[in-house]
Amino acid sequence: MKEEKAMIDEQYEAEIGEYLESHSDYFERHPGLLTVLEISHDAGGGSISLIQRQVMLLRGKADDYRAQLEELVGVARENESLNQRLYDLTLMLIESHDLESLMDILLDDLREQFDADAVELRLFADDNMEKAVNEGEPASLMFADFLQHGKPKCGALNKEQLEYLFGSLAAETGSAALIPLEHKHTKGILAIGSRDAQRFHPGKDTGFLQRLGGLVSHSLARISAEA
Numbered sequence: 001m002k003e004e005k006a007m008i009d010e011q012y013e014a015e016i017g018e019y020l021e022s023h024s025d026y027f028e029r030h031p032g033l034l035t036v037l038e039i040s041h042d043a044g045g046g047s048i049s050l051i052q053r054q055v056m057l058l059r060g061k062a063d064d065y066r067a068q069l070e071e072l073v074g075v076a077r078e079n080e081s082l083n084q085r086l087y088d089l090t091l092m093l094i095e096s097h098d099l100e101s102l103m104d105i106l107l108d109d110l111r112e113q114f115d116a117d118a119v120e121l122r123l124f125a126d127d128n129m130e131k132a133v134n135e136g137e138p139a140s141l142m143f144a145d146f147l148q149h150g151k152p153k154c155g156a157l158n159k160e161q162l163e164y165l166f167g168s169l170a171a172e173t174g175s176a177a178l179i180p181l182e183h184k185h186t187k188g189i190l191a192i193g194s195r196d197a198q199r200f201h202p203g204k205d206t207g208f209l210q211r212l213g214g215l216v217s218h219s220l221a222r223i224s225a226e227a
Helices: 002-022 032-036 050-094 099-113 126-134 138-149 159-172 207-226
Strands: 038-040 047-049 118-125 153-155 175-183 186-194
Touching: 050 099, 050 207, 099 118, 099 207, 118 159, 138 159, 138 175, 138 186, 159 175, 159 186, 175 207, 186 207
Parallel strands: none
Antiparallel strands: 038 047, 118 186, 153 175, 175 186
């Protein structure tokens, strides 16, 4: 009998569910039921009305939307700040007329803006790049794939790469951002290092680094033309 009753109850519940689903205005026509019907409340183990439950669900969704909005606002503010930094750096690089002054600007600005512990610039002669790779020149072998890919890269580097880029600071560098540079007859790498292993993690957005690479590349091209 109990099994038969359970089957009948399940059938009724299914029919009720189908009816309510096809008559979505049911509770609008019978608003009193919203305060009479009760469901279990997980937090306190008691019961609350259906309308209270609905309010709780709506509040939860509102909190989720608020958190998403705050995250979007935070990203927008960060992007605005980065764009302003890039604009300020552009104005400073316009004033540079040799490689030494350009490096001084990059070192000072990027260390401050990125809270970086090291900033290095390495240039390779493009005409000799293929020859250097074929002959096994260490620097070209270490970064040939990266330069060919042509996009910034963030994350940890191997020991040889760290030592080549950061020298005595290699052992202290936990993560780095590599930015490919290219102009006319020269290719290079702008490397920004940090002691923090998570400062330049692989998932970091590289859009700003891409724009920075273009800016530095064009500055190098201008300096090369003026020399």
